[in-house]
Amino acid sequence: MDLLLFDIDGTLLRTRGAGREALDVAFLRVMGWPDATAGISLAGATDGGIVRGVAARFGVTWDIAVPPPFDVGAIRRVYLEALAGRLREPGRVAACPGVHALVASLAGRAHLSLLTGNWRAGAALKLGAIGLAEGWIAGAFGDDHTDRNCLVPFAVDRARAAGIAFRRVIVIGDTPADVACARAGGAYAVAVETGFSTPAELAGARPDLLLPDLDRGRAWIEALVA
Numbered sequence: 001m002d003l004l005l006f007d008i009d010g011t012l013l014r015t016r017g018a019g020r021e022a023l024d025v026a027f028l029r030v031m032g033w034p035d036a037t038a039g040i041s042l043a044g045a046t047d048g049g050i051v052r053g054v055a056a057r058f059g060v061t062w063d064i065a066v067p068p069p070f071d072v073g074a075i076r077r078v079y080l081e082a083l084a085g086r087l088r089e090p091g092r093v094a095a096c097p098g099v100h101a102l103v104a105s106l107a108g109r110a111h112l113s114l115l116t117g118n119w120r121a122g123a124a125l126k127l128g129a130i131g132l133a134e135g136w137i138a139g140a141f142g143d144d145h146t147d148r149n150c151l152v153p154f155a156v157d158r159a160r161a162a163g164i165a166f167r168r169v170i171v172i173g174d175t176p177a178d179v180a181c182a183r184a185g186g187a188y189a190v191a192v193e194t195g196f197s198t199p200a201e202l203a204g205a206r207p208d209l210l211l212p213d214l215d216r217g218r219a220w221i222e223a224l225v226a
Contacts, residue, residue, distance in 0.1 A: 002225045003166040004106070005115035005139055005155050005187070007173035008123055010043075010195020011214075013130050015086070015093045019122070022082035023050065026075045033058050043196035044177020046117035046151075047142035051075065064146070080121050093129040096194045098215025103132065105218065110225040111164055114139035115155050115171055115181065117148055137164060148177055152185020170224070176205035190224075192217065 006012055009019065020037050027036030036054045045053070051072055055061065062068050087093050106112060113136055116123050120141040127133045140154035156169060171182035174195025179202075182189035191207035192214055193199050202210055209224065211217030 001110050001166055002168045002170050003111045003113060003137075003156070003159055003164070004225070005113050005152070005169065005171045007171075007175075007178050007195075008114065008116040008118055008126055010174035011096065011172060011178075011192055012099050012132065013093060013095050013126060014195075015126065015129075016091075018083060018086035018089075018092055019118075019126075022079050022086055023054075025082040026079035027054060029078050030074045031058070031070060044117065044148060044173070044175035044181075046146050046148055047076075047079075047119045047122065048072075048146035049117070049142075049148075052146060076119060076121075080119075080125065083122055084125055087125055087129040093126065095130040095132075096192075097213040098218050099130070100132070102214045102218050102221065103135075105222060106225065107135075109222070111137055111159065111166055113137040113155055113159060114141070115151050115173075115178075116140070117142045119143050137162060148181045149184035151181060152187055156185070172221075174202075176201055179205040179207045182207075188224075190217075190221070 020042060024036050027033045040053050042050060118141060120143050123141060124133055138158045140151035144154045145151060169187040170190060171178055171187045172190040174192050175197045179189045179191055189207040190209045191202040192211045193202060194213045209220060211220060
């Protein structure tokens with residue numbers, strides 16, 4: 001069976017900006033920085049990378065090999081609290097088309113895992129909001145590295161450490177960054193047009209398979225892992 005690594009935001013679900021709002025709350029409360037993420041693209045980014053980008057916007061930079069000069073743990077704690085509150089708002093979060101049906105249909109036919117820029121705890125909150133928190137093989141998260149292109153090996157190593165054998169790694173995401181991440185990790189790249197990038201942008205990234213969404217693309221993915 002194949003190892004499928006699903007992105008979360010824009011691929012499995014949409015939160016109508018809950019993550020950005022929660023980050024802004026955290027930076028304001030911890031650092032006093034207003035509208036911290038304004039002008040910063042979150043598409044395909046890792047949470048750690050966003051923290052670095054926001055800090056640079058406010059004139060704070062540091063070498064990647066040393067700890068940041070402020071309390072990232074505090075920012076993460078406030079972010080998770082704010083995110084949880086927003087995800088409880090009626091109508092705030094929704095699964096992308098076809099997600100639940102696809103996950104159900106792939107059970108026993110592929111190993112389902114995650115590859116996301118979200119911190120692990122944030123990923124769990126978002127997936128829990130659509131009833132999909134359980135059943136995933138430990139994958140790769142924003143806790144592992146600030147560079148998304150470095151994440152595939154984390155997911156692969158964790159799957160192997162769990163005794164899972166697979167023939168191929170497939171990354172499924174909604175941005176050119178997901179395609180680039182797949183390429184960097186030697187994986188097959190599937191792109192879906194349900195997130196932050198336009199169909200033209202996704203086509204320009206040259207994924208191996210480009211789908212309108214996971215509903216109309218379900219048969220293609222099922223055939224891919226057959």
